[in-house]
Amino acid sequence: MSTIIFAFAIFCGWLVFDIVKHRKLTFEMVLSSMIVAVLAGLLWLILEWIF
Structure with a gap:
């Protein structure tokens, strides 16, 4: 379960970083x-x- 939460957090963080950039x-x-x-x-x- 922690793997799914970690992957989702990475997805959201990477997407926000790209949108801001x-x-x-x-x-x-x-x-x-x-x-x-x-x-x-x-x-x-x-x-x-x-x-």
């Missing part, structure tokens, strides 16, 4: 935020399994 919302920004969130979630899950 570019002053607009595009599909590419949402897609890149989703990709980063999925990768961060997978890395977090792997770290949970290791430790």
Whole structure:
């Protein structure tokens, strides 16, 4: 459950950062935020399994 919350937080943070940086919302920004969130979630899950 913490992995999902972490990935969602990364998605929201990355999206807000892109919106502030570019002053607009595009599909590419949402897609890149989703990709980063999925990768961060997978890395977090792997770290949970290791430790």
